[in-house]
Amino acid sequence: MRNIKLIIEYDGTNYAGWQIQKSPQSIVHSPQTKTIQETIEKVLEKILQEKVKVTGSGRTDSGVHALAQTANFRTSSPLPVSKIQKALNSLLPKDISIKEAEEADKDFHSRYSAKSKTYRYFILNSETKSAFLNKYVWHIPYRLNVSLMRKEADTLSGRHDFKSFCASGSSVKTTVRTIKKISVVVAVREPPLPQLSALSSPAIIIEIEANGFLYNMVRNIVGTLVEIGRGKFPEGNLKKILLAKNRKQAGPTAPAQGLFLVEVKY
Helix, strand or coil, X not given: CEEEEEEEEECHHHCCCCCCCCCXXXXXXXXXXXXXXXXXXXXXXXXXXXXXXXXXXXCCCCCCEEEEEEEEEEECCCXXXXXXXXXXXXXXXXXXXXXXXXXXXXXXXXXXXXXXXXXXXXXXXXXXXXXXXXXXXXXXXXXXXXXXXXXXXHHHCEXXXXXXXCCCCCCCXXXXXXXXXXXXXXXXXXXXXXXXXXXXXXXEEEEEEECCCCCCHHHHHHHHHHHHHCCCCCCCHHHXXXXXXXXXXXXXXXXXXXXXXXXXXX
């Protein structure tokens, strides 16, 4: 069996996340029912004339986007990988693109082989909203103290128990994770996404690289940093929230549309 690795870009607006849902009841807070995984698998079945399971590096929730989601699948088809990629891109919806496709080692697993993942969250911090970017940013009309957000974010670097930032109902064995890098920057000259060139105001970008993420961890961190930036939490409070290991102590969950999976390292 061949093992094929894919690098996938997608706009998650019209999907109930990456993972195929077992039942309609498992789709939470989403009017959508189709998923990225399901959509790709159905097209691959047409191309390869066999059923395949596409495994992603991790789940992205409903409305979350990806610039470089990594996935892999196994097939007995002799079809060249270049033709598989071309056929996928010709048949997939316009909001899903296979950026790269290649033969992988038989032991490669997109999830278990991953060393780290990087997410970026985009905030439009201006009085007026953007008519073009509402699917890709969180519009916050009140002024945020970016310097304080940046200072407080440093507290999260390193190995910690991130239970305070894990959505309730998660069944993970441990909530300990290691954040390798975290930054809060203002993009002024070179927008990190082509769509952001339409911004009339700079975008605030929160970027986090970690060895793994808990359910809604990034969005809960972003929501907490925004509360700090608007003065709802005093300076030094983020450390207390982290040590509390209590989701109720942290800020709200940031909306899904501002979140992008941008890189998976192996």
